[in-house]
Amino acid sequence: MSMIRILVGWMSFYTVLVWGMRLDSMFNVDGLNSMEMINNHLLRFEGPFAQSFWYYVPVEWVYPVHYLCLAITFCVMIGLFTRVTSVLSLMILVSYAYRARYANYGLDQINAILMLYVCLANSGAYLSVDRWLKSLRTGKSMLDPVKPGVATNIAMRMTQLHYCVIYMAAGLGKLQGDTWWDGSAMWRGLANAEYQTLDMTWLAYFPWVTEFITHLTIAWEVSFAFLIWRPLARPWMLLLGTGMHLSIGLMLGMWTFGTCMTFGYLAFLSPYFLRSLFQRLAGYTPALAGNADQQIVSAAPPLVSETRNSPRAMRCEHVILLDKTVESAHKTTAEFVKRNLETTLVQTLDELLDQLEQDPNAGVVVNLQKLSDADVETYFTSLLPMNLSDRPSVTLLRNRHTVWLDRVSLPDYQRILLLPCDRIDLISELEHAFMFVNELATDHSSLANRV
Numbered sequence: 001m002s003m004i005r006i007l008v009g010w011m012s013f014y015t016v017l018v019w020g021m022r023l024d025s026m027f028n029v030d031g032l033n034s035m036e037m038i039n040n041h042l043l044r045f046e047g048p049f050a051q052s053f054w055y056y057v058p059v060e061w062v063y064p065v066h067y068l069c070l071a072i073t074f075c076v077m078i079g080l081f082t083r084v085t086s087v088l089s090l091m092i093l094v095s096y097a098y099r100a101r102y103a104n105y106g107l108d109q110i111n112a113i114l115m116l117y118v119c120l121a122n123s124g125a126y127l128s129v130d131r132w133l134k135s136l137r138t139g140k141s142m143l144d145p146v147k148p149g150v151a152t153n154i155a156m157r158m159t160q161l162h163y164c165v166i167y168m169a170a171g172l173g174k175l176q177g178d179t180w181w182d183g184s185a186m187w188r189g190l191a192n193a194e195y196q197t198l199d200m201t202w203l204a205y206f207p208w209v210t211e212f213i214t215h216l217t218i219a220w221e222v223s224f225a226f227l228i229w230r231p232l233a234r235p236w237m238l239l240l241g242t243g244m245h246l247s248i249g250l251m252l253g254m255w256t257f258g259t260c261m262t263f264g265y266l267a268f269l270s271p272y273f274l275r276s277l278f279q280r281l282a283g284y285t286p287a288l289a290g291n292a293d294q295q296i297v298s299a300a301p302p303l304v305s306e307t308r309n310s311p312r313a314m315r316c317e318h319v320i321l322l323d324k325t326v327e328s329a330h331k332t333t334a335e336f337v338k339r340n341l342e343t344t345l346v347q348t349l350d351e352l353l354d355q356l357e358q359d360p361n362a363g364v365v366v367n368l369q370k371l372s373d374a375d376v377e378t379y380f381t382s383l384l385p386m387n388l389s390d391r392p393s394v395t396l397l398r399n400r401h402t403v404w405l406d407r408v409s410l411p412d413y414q415r416i417l418l419l420p421c422d423r424i425d426l427i428s429e430l431e432h433a434f435m436f437v438n439e440l441a442t443d444h445s446s447l448a449n450r451v
Helices: 002-021 023-027 035-046 059-078 082-099 106-120 129-138 150-174 178-182 185-191 201-205 207-227 234-252 255-268 271-282 326-338 349-358 373-387 399-407 423-450
Strands: 318-322 342-346 363-367 393-397 414-418
Touching (some): 002 023, 002 059, 002 082, 002 106, 002 255, 023 059, 082 106, 150 255, 178 185, 178 207, 185 201, 185 207, 201 207, 234 255, 318 326, 318 349, 326 342, 326 423, 342 349, 363 423, 373 399, 414 423
Parallel strands (some): 318 342
């Protein structure tokens, strides 16, 4: 939800900025949306709940209030006082939309919908000024990961369900029009000079293209609510949706609406996948870079446990490697040896447990690629919380294993990598794991000395 907060906050700031270009026309009592028209139409047909603070702002305060709204939406974008500014931003979006009721469109509506769920979630937990300020207050350069919260899970699920309802309603609504049945709806839209930003009239010579796109759009919208929950179909549904919305921007000029609709797609992606992707793009941890034919190994983050042992200072000299892929194991071992890391290769979880008892100072690298489903379950539910809770480790997994990450809390010294990735990234993550466990051990030691 932090990424959604940034994107929706940016779009909110942009829309408020655009409203300001015609502020007198849109929001003054005698403007295009006059209060007389609002009273005679909006409040009459939509009821007393169609409220906006703009109804009560004096003329001389219009510009100061507008600038304050700009500042608030900017704050939610950067994640400053997120809990407060997100709620205020929702009020701002709704107020602007109702005050300029006959000048808004789908962008304002989807913006407000997404901002509602940003308010519900702990959307300032990551990628925010709030988190940076917290690190300054605590004196830690790296804060502990935020545990998954009920409110955030509800917000994510509600976003998903809302999109299903939106697309289902859009699809069923289109089925009431004859042009969507005969396949001419898409052509009529492309040929409409009022919306035309890209001349697509040459498609008149290829009517089967517009007819196919018309029927594909209907099929996609109606089936979205059913197929989006299927793991194999989800990427294709999201790709089709992204293509459709970006095409709306390219050919009909509604770039902001088409782009904003894709922001909610992040709710359908794995939060861990998004975090790893962001780290790769930002250059913090290139977790996903690399060659697809290279199998990298690792060890994993512990489940939430109140009995977790306090980490102790350790040196990166010995690594226990669990990798059942022969070629990958040999290449990874060779890479470790090249870097003067003593490596013990094991093939089963039982062998891993034995080695953990023999060497309490070794780091751990576990590749889940060839482990059975039962072993993966044992790894996440038993071995991690009890045996690896105080170990620097890296776990390498495929996308199908990420379902287990919803049940774990990820301290900084327990690293996760998604396959495929480069061995140099594995080395980097292992070094980070040792660095973080030593930093935490130092903090605990300092606290004990003060006590």
